[in-house]
Amino acid sequence: MIPEIGHFLLWIALGVSLLLATVPLIGAGRQRTEWMAYARPSVFALFGLVSVAFLCLVASFVRHDFSVLYVASNSNSALPVEYRIAGVWGGHEGSLLLWVEMLCLWMVAVAMFSKHLPQQVLARILAVMGMISVGFLLFMLITSNPFDRLFPVPVDGRDLNPLLQDPGMVTHPPMLYMGYVGFSVAFAFAIAALIGGNLDATWARWTRPWTTVAWLFLTIGIALGSSWAYYELGWGGWWFWDPVENASLMPWLLGTALIHSLAVTEKRNSFKSWTVLLAILAFSFSLLGTFLVRSGVLSSVHAFATDPRRGLFILGFLTVVIGSSFALYAWRAPTVGLGARFALISKETALLANNVLFLVAAAAVLLGTLYPLFLDALGMGKISVGPPYFDAIFLPLMVPVVFLMGVGPVAKWKQAALPDITVRLRWAALAAVLAAMLAGIAAGELHLGATCGLVMAFWIVASIAEDLWTRVGSKSSSVNDVVSRARQLPRAWVGMMVAHAGVAAFCFGVAMVRNYEVEKDVQMAVGDSTSLKGYTFIFKGTRELQGPNYSALQGVVDVSDGSTTQVMHPEKRIYRVQQNPMTEAAIDAGVTRDLYVSLGEQLDSGAWIIRIYVKPFINWIWFGCMLMAAGGLIAATDRRYRRAGKNERSGMEAT
């Protein structure tokens, strides 16, 4: 009964979303207040319907209802309850329902936190989001119904893929989807502005916090995915340039460009049509990602089970959404004004150069990801484009970005003087190079690649320090003065600095791990020891243990750095249902390094092949991402978004 209720509710939700997509939109065009007023209640109704349907699917999983095909394919009677819940989004159909649920969450948030928006604008925004939900609900109901039944009912389910039976599965997809779907808000704001013709700084100020929050969720989602791959996959990598990973990176790059572009539009009312295009592009790449992951056109370890019919539907949906957005853009954008004037050397130019570079980076990733498809479709053979290509292309593109990250915050709006900037930053540049070389020497040896990465990291930090000094330190005469000035720093600025510091931490972590990581593959019999970088590893043997739905052989390895000893437990598991062997590495995480031990094969002699890594500063990679997200959160809660709302309700009249 429960699956049928869920299915039925989704059909009703489709009806509500169709109303939402049309009535308020027409009402906005004809200035019919009653019709526009349908938007908010429709959103709340839609949220209620989809949420209950979602809960029906969760209930089917928790109750082991194997008569539901999707549950039988992704669950098992021995599966622990947290993975039964996470299993709801473990496959294609359920993850679509998660997508729609996230969309509803964002719609409710927009409906609730939009008292400052004119009714006409809000009506259009919610209608556009309604159109997107129509597409996804239709897709689900026609090709990917999670509530399909299975007869005869199997005795037990096929189990969730063991690789997904991990806390990462509980957090990574929801965060990622919050990000992907969140860009639909910026998209809807952009479309509403193009339709209504009121594209200005106020529009940018409304859009900015929504975009920043979506961006920070996407940042967290990608970071969680990367760290999960690191500790789960047994060979210590954290980014593989896999097509599905790229599908999440491209919207992130465009989202970053969008945040910076919105700053220009908000502050200077400039480059509005460009910002609108970026807003459309960011969400378009989210949709493109959905297509790439679910259509089977690219081979990926993350790809869902594929079906050309589904691929065709998404492609059609994508074409309609993006095509009509671009058409609307082509029609309306030429009439948008130029905004305020600014000079060639200015903060605006730096931000726009940032935009160009991020757009090129996203285009480069797209080119590499789709190139095999291009050649194959043209009958020109089959190639592979993998990490060697992407590493060679992407890192050089990021160098000018990082350079600008130091220059941009220090440049003035409207007109900046190059000599001023140079004077302010020359010590920063020198400090960066020196610090990078010192860090390299401390790590063991100087490497060109490492030094470049480290210079990038320290350059950002030095520039932040310089800016902070100028704003707070140099003007102050006492410690109290410093504190009070620091307190008055606008949150938007603080957020920017924290986020940029996150980028610096990220660059630092990457530079150190890629260049100074060490590895040792050894054969160890019980009692054997080996040492690496000052750590001594002693293999104490293995023991068997039984997990809830797996059997494992657990190795016991003592690690000592001379003073303290830890025990590490690498495992080899066999999940009973799907019978696949899995290697679980043992990781001793630390601020300055990770120790990574994994079990290889057992030799005839009884000894084990054991792989040991010492990875310096690897956690700074994800710490950096979290800092970026924290910076975004700080910036999004800037006073002026909250304060301005109150002013606007009285003053604003939309066209």
Add this chain to the structure above:
Amino acid sequence: MSKIRFLLPLVLLACLVWFLGAGLKLDPKEVPSPLIGRPAPDFQLTQLDNAQTVVSRADMVGQVWILNVWASWCAACREEHPVLLRFAARTPVVIMGLDYKDERAAGQRWLRNFGNPYRASLFDEDGRVGIDWGVYGVPETFVIDKEGIVRFKHIGPLTDEVIQTRLEPLIRSLNG
């Protein structure tokens, strides 16, 4: 004039959608063979049923022949086998098997149990010859012409449809 640049996104989108649509009909996992149009790799292998007899590439020159890669541990080969038996019964073309990374006894037993469509099977115990032929999944089937040039490769189990629409017309044209 400058309005045209606003149409650029639409143009790029159209190209992208065309490619993605074309991609829906392709299989990204299938690896085409670089051997097509080139001489078949040389080999010297014993026959599965007779470890004394050695067959090499030179022995096969002068006739059109088919090489079918199989193994006793391969589930998909079971699927393909009845199709192959039917084909072998009606065609005069020589079908040679390549028993890939198998045990001699297991391979012989498999043929006894499920039938033997092959003129003879070559025994590639360590898979080296398989690597030379670019074998990456079992079963795979090659068509080689009279001069010893590889003309066709099919990856995966043969079906009646593939045999009738691709294999047999090709063999007819190669035989002249």
Add this chain to the structure above:
Amino acid sequence: MAKWILMLCLAWWGSSGTWAKEAIPAAENPALEAQMMQIAKELRCLVCQNQTIAESHAALAIDLRQQVREQLLAGKTSDQIYTYMTARYGDFVLYRPPLKSSTYLLWLGPIVLMVLGLMALLLVLHRRSKLPDNAFDADDADISSST
């Protein structure tokens, strides 16, 4: 008494771990192994197609790693080994796409795009600087605050 002393000695030896030894490298020839892995990291496993031959546990990957070891021992260079692989499996097996006429766009595209993009930006900004003031909005009074 003697038995007692013997047991004490054995216990002392056992606890100091003198029977345990320094672990030997997993590979017979660690330097060769490291070289082989460098090459294997650039090759795509055709069975588990989203792993390199270095990481994959598939039988074919194990065989191909062994092939690479033997070829390195025979003195072949990495280029010769890549040619060996592509002769059998095609360009698909290389994770670093070869530079040929069909991949010029791939390899040169990003840098060309970056140059074109920055040039376009400069061009647009230059054209704007030539426009009269009335083409633009009036300035906000306060532009000195940062973001």
